Amino acid sequence: MNSDSDLQIAGDILAVQHLLQPAREHPATVAEFVGLARSLAEDRAQWEHLVRYDATTRWYHRLRTGPGYEVWLLSWVPGQGSGRHDHGPSSGVLTVLDGELTEHSARGPLTLRAGAQRVFAPGYAHDVVNDSLDGAVSLHVYFPGLTEMPMHHCTPAEGAAHRESVGVPAA
Numbered sequence: 256m257n258s259d260s261d262l263q264i265a266g267d268i269l270a271v272q273h274l275l276q277p278a279r280e281h282p283a284t285v286a287e288f289v290g291l292a293r294s295l296a297e298d299r300a301q302w303e304h305l306v307r308y309d310a311t312t313r314w315y316h317r318l319r320t321g322p323g324y325e326v327w328l329l330s331w332v333p334g335q336g337s338g339r340h341d342h343g344p345s346s347g348v349l350t351v352l353d354g355e356l357t358e359h360s361a362r363g364p365l366t367l368r369a370g371a372q373r374v375f376a377p378g379y380a381h382d383v384v385n386d387s388l389d390g391a392v393s394l395h396v397y398f399p400g401l402t403e404m405p406m407h408h409c410t411p412a413e414g415a416a417h418r419e420s421v422g423v424p425a426a
């Protein structure tokens with residue numbers, strides 16, 4: 256038997272580490288971005304101590320950046336909402352870390368509890384609001400990183416509020 260045959264090498268892949276693809280340092284596919292969000296959600300030490308609640312303005316914190324993506328941490332006091340917006344050319348993964356959020360989109364309202372994940376493509380529009388009586392925390396992965404977040408203004412009053420938040424992650 257020829258011990259150098261490809262078949263034999265392929266039969267024991269762990270014996271030939273040099274043939275394995277190295278693990279990617281950064282996520283690059285939708286599945287990998289979802290996986291990144293899920294692993295961060297489960298590793299509370301990565302974000303729990305950073306969370307602040309601010310009743311006067313939306314609180315957000317850029318948790319991580321990498322080539323072609325950004326990860327943001329957001330908090331929501333009861334009643335706070337993003338306003339209706341899309342994400343420009345970015346796709347995203349929204350993961351609820353704590354509490355409960357309600358997402359309003361063309362398909363109607365959707366209650367998102369801790370652990371829930373939503374994946375959206377460029378151009379997807381939604382309004383995220385904390386309709387509960389407790390604070391909520393969410394994690395947002397955008398790929399590519401967020402360059403714009405066009406607000407879909409409804410009334411002049413809402414438009415003024417939205418303009419203040421343009422340039423920061425609404426949701």
Ligand SMILES: [Fe+2]
Binds near residue numbers: 341381
């Ligand atoms: Fe959003």
